[in-house]
Amino acid sequence: xxxxxxxxxxxxxxxxxxxxxxxxxxxxxxxxxxxxxxxxxxxxxxxxxxxxxxxxxxxxxxxxxxxxxxxxxxxxxxxxxxxxxxxxxxxxxxxxxxxxxxxxxxxxxxxxxxxxxxxxxxxxxxxxxxxxxxxxxxxxxxxxxxxxxxxxxxxxxxxxxxxxxxxxxxxxxxxxxxxxxxxxxxxxxxxxxxxxxxxxxxxxxxxxxxxxxxxxxxxxxxxxxxxxxxxxxxxxxxxxxxxxxxxxxxxxxxxxxxxxxxxxxxxxxxxxxxxxxxxxxxxxxxxxxxxxxxxxxxxxxxxxxxxxxxxxxxxxxxxxxxxxxxxxxxxxxxxxxxxxxxxxxxxxxxxxxxxxxxxxxxxxxxxxxxxxxxxxxxxxxxxxxxxxxxxxxxxxxxxxxxxxxxxxxxxxxxxxxxxxxxxxxxxxxxxxxxxxxxxxxxxxxxxxxxxxxxxxxxxxxxxxxxxxxxxxxxxxxxxxxxxxxxxxxxxxxxxxxxxxxxxxxxxxxxxxxxxxxxxxxxxxxxxxxxxxxxxxxxxxxxxxxxxxxxxxxxxxxxxxxxxxxxxxxxxxxxxxxxxxxxxxxxxxxxxxxxxxxxxxxxxxxxxxxxxxxxxxxxxxxxxxxxxxxxxxxxxxxxxxxxxxxxxxxxxxxxxxxxxxxxxxxxxxxxxxxxxxxxxxxxxxxxxxxxxxxxxxxxxxxxxxxxxxxxxxxxxxxxxxxxxxxxxxxxxx
Ligand code: ADP
Ligand code: MG
Numbered sequence: 136x137x138x139x140x141x142x143x144x145x146x147x148x149x150x151x152x153x154x155x156x157x158x159x160x161x162x163x164x165x166x167x168x169x170x171x172x173x174x175x176x177x178x179x180x181x182x183x184x185x186x187x188x189x190x191x192x193x194x195x196x197x198x199x200x201x202x203x204x205x206x207x208x209x210x211x212x213x214x215x216x217x218x219x220x221x222x223x224x225x226x227x228x229x230x231x232x233x234x235x236x237x238x239x240x241x242x243x244x245x246x247x248x249x250x251x252x253x254x255x256x257x258x259x260x261x262x263x264x265x266x267x268x269x270x271x272x273x274x275x276x277x278x279x280x281x282x283x284x285x286x287x288x289x290x291x292x293x294x295x296x297x298x299x300x301x302x303x304x305x306x307x308x309x310x311x312x313x314x315x316x317x318x319x320x321x322x323x324x325x326x327x328x329x330x331x332x333x334x335x336x337x338x339x340x341x342x343x344x345x346x347x348x349x350x351x352x353x354x355x356x357x358x359x360x361x362x363x364x365x366x367x368x369x370x371x372x373x374x375x376x377x378x379x380x381x382x383x384x385x386x387x388x389x390x391x392x393x394x395x396x397x398x399x400x401x402x403x404x405x406x407x408x409x410x411x412x413x414x415x416x417x418x419x420x421x422x423x424x425x426x427x428x429x430x431x432x433x434x435x436x437x438x439x440x441x442x443x444x445x446x447x448x449x450x451x452x453x454x455x456x457x458x459x460x461x462x463x464x465x466x467x468x469x470x471x472x473x474x475x476x477x478x479x480x481x482x483x484x485x486x487x488x489x490x491x492x493x494x495x496x497x498x499x500x501x502x503x504x505x506x507x508x509x510x511x512x513x514x515x516x517x518x519x520x521x522x523x524x525x526x527x528x529x530x531x532x533x534x535x536x537x538x539x540x541x542x543x544x545x546x547x548x549x550x551x552x553x554x555x556x557x558x559x560x561x562x563x564x565x566x567x568x569x570x571x572x573x574x575x576x577x578x579x580x581x582x583x584x585x586x587x588x589x590x591x592x593x594x595x596x597x598x599x600x601x602x603x604x605x606x607x608x609x610x611x612x613x614x615x616x617x618x619x620x621x622x623x624x625x626x627x628x629x630x631x632x633x634x635x636x637x638x639x640x641x642x643x644x645x646x647x648x649x650x651x652x653x654x655x656x657x658x659x660x661x662x663x664x665x666x667x668x669x670x671x672x673x674x675x676x677x678x679x680x681x682x683x684x685x686x687x688x689x690x691x692x693x694x695x696x697x698x699x700x701x702x703x704x705x706x707x708x709x710x711x712x713x714x715x716x717x718x719x720x721x722x723x724x725x726x727x728x729x730x731x732x733x734x735x736x737x738x739x740x741x742x743x744x745x746x747x748x749x750x751x752x753x754x755x756x757x758x759x760x761x762x763x764x765x766x767x768x769x770x771x772x773x774x775x776x777x778x779x780x781x782x783x784x785x786x787x788x789x790x791x792x793x794x795x796x797x798x799x800x801x802x803x804x805x806x807x808x809x810x811x812x813x814x815x816x817x818x819x820x821x822x823x824x825x826x827x828x829x830x831x832x833x834x835x836x837x838x839x840x841x842x843x844x845x846x847x848x849x850x851x852x853x854x855x856x857x858x859x860x861x862x863x864x865x866x867x
């Protein structure tokens with residue numbers, strides 16, 4: 136039992152995961168739904184009519200909850216929680232670290248000297264003060280107030296995790312700056328609600344009083360046996376393998392996709408689904424993904440705020456449940472080189488409180504024009520703010536995936552299908568100004584009127600576009616699997632809100648000049664189509680040709696995180712955020728700074744871990760094996776005559792030389808890498824530092840990795856210290 140790798144493999148083979156962790160579903164999964172959620176139904180039975188109405192108005196209309204009502208709600212929440220064995224409560228929030236945060240406080244409150252009660256008040260429900268000094272803040276808290284507080288978000292329901300009542304909250308500094316993902320998201324959602332409702336009401340349907348953006352995410356992930364995971368320091372520390380030779384049987388056979396799910400994984404999924412049901416996360420699909428040991432899970436779509444919370448909660452749950460089944464879950468976008476990476480598609484649409492999907496055409500020309508309005512405005516928003524959308528999905532880990540041959544490129548384009556594209560081309564020909572009665576009829580019948588049929592037969596799917604229209608929603612496909620959906624959703628909803636505001640102004644201005652409502656809308660949409668056309672692309676987004684074509688069209692290809700982040704502070708984007716009240720200038724700067732720092736830290740950690748593994752694990756192992764070969768050669772020399780020896784020892788001698796070559800490449804490479812890392816770290820300016828890590832440090836990884844991967848093929852399998860790709864990927 137020489138090394139960690141073999142210990143891990145041995146542990147694994149002694150376990151019977153099928154028997155030990157078998158999970159059985161109850162007769163009806165639906166009966167578990169929302170068991171651990173302070174849901175509308177629970178509220179109805181625990182709250183007075185007054186309190187119930189007040190919280191429902193807060194959820195649905197954004198009205199304020201009075202303090203005395205908050206007291207009533209708190210008592211109801213506590214009673215419900217105590218009935219389920221809960222002892223503690225926490226404000227549950229999403230700081231910019233990327234994970235969720237909790238600080239548990241007990242309901243238990245002593246009074247007099249020997250008595251105690253369970254207490255929870257409106258004040259405790261509304262606000263909590265976590266010790267916030269160690270969360271990322273981009274310098275905000277250093278210069279201003281040292282503390283932040285969390286505030287209850289009544290629009291996302293409270294839930295129970297273990298014996299703790301969790302209260303979804305936002306996280307802000309005492310000076311009012313947002314320090315989390317959710318607070319800006321809520322602002323963007325309210326901005327798009329206002330702008331979209333205004334348009335619906337004025338032009339299409341006066342009964343609409345609220346528009347809610349919807350999100351259906353699809354979460355991809357890898358499962359790795361936990362013993363094997365523990366044997367790989369690179370996986371443990373960076374979430375990805377920094378070296379490792381591709382397995383002989385990679386994805387070539389494509390036999391994993393939609394294949395049968397292994398028993399052990401099935402048990403994990405079942406237990407996870409039970410927990411999801413209880414927590415009100417409506418998961419509906421599960422399947423294998425393209426790569427070995429890669430899977431996907433997706434729920435029914437929900438309103439964005441709740442969907443974002445559910446995704447964060449799910450990622451946390453997944454890690455815990457995986458642990459019970461002796462798995463470690465990998466959310467990294469590219470844990471294994473040469474193997475498919477993981478994404479998190481964000482399906483997005485807009486729904487009215489009259490029950491319509493604004494990105495779905497309707498039964499009459501008016502509804503279809505409404506569809507076209509929201510459809511074209513969305514594309515125009517993505518066209519105008521492509522860089523911002525790109526920046527919102529940028530991270531050190533997603534850089535490894537974007538632009539790889541199985542993921543969308545870093546170029547933002549939109550796929551809408553050839554037939555819908557045809558409709559837009561027709562609309563581009565609409566007359567400037569007033570339309571003749573014949574033209575109106577023609578548009579009604581043969582252009583706009585055709586849309587429902589076209590979409591009914593929407594077999595035209597393109598999986599290579601970062602932004603694709605899929606019949607009744609847009610799918611943002613470039614989001615990374617480890618990301619918090621809130622960031623891309625904040626941008627998406629903000630840019631559409633801004634675009635819809637501008638649209639309304641332009642249409643109203645044309646109506647002022649005497650055009651009819653429909654004429655004005657057609658006139659504005661025509662111009663939007665003209666300017667946005669260059670981001671529409673129907674071909675293979677993964678191809679080399681597209682990169683060239685995009686360049687010709689003047690589209691940006693911001694390949695790396697530092698490049699993408701360098702655009703975020705452009706005046707146009709700052710103006711957008713300030714106009715909509717989503718971020719102040721300071722907040723944008725702080726967030727940009729946090730992301731740059733995070734990037735540099737990630738690459739720096741990867742560099743250090745790679746250097747460590749190369750120097751302390753791989754090189755000694757290679758020398759060890761080389762010594763064996765040397766012994767062998769010496770032995771041959773003793774036994775055989777000179778002539779014969781030369782023939783017999785030829786291969787061994789060339790292997791000895793080859794090993795020396797690789798060792799020397801690794802040694803020199805590590806020295807260069809450590810020097811470059813040190814130099815990058817010393818840079819003051821965070822943008823320049825990130826650039827140095829991107830351009831000076833990261834490119835040095837490959838040479839070291841390649842030498843190590845070559846050695847992996849040379850050295851005796853029994854000596855090799857690092858668990859191999861085939862073991863990580865094919866153990867189930
Ligand atoms: P696929 O893209 O795999 O063919 P679907 O078209 O059924 O599957 O939908 C994929 C995802 O889109 C699902 O996770 C679903 O929740 C989500 N989705 C469907 N309709 C909407 C909508 N109106 N708004 C947001 N997401 C939606
Ligand atoms: Mg999808």
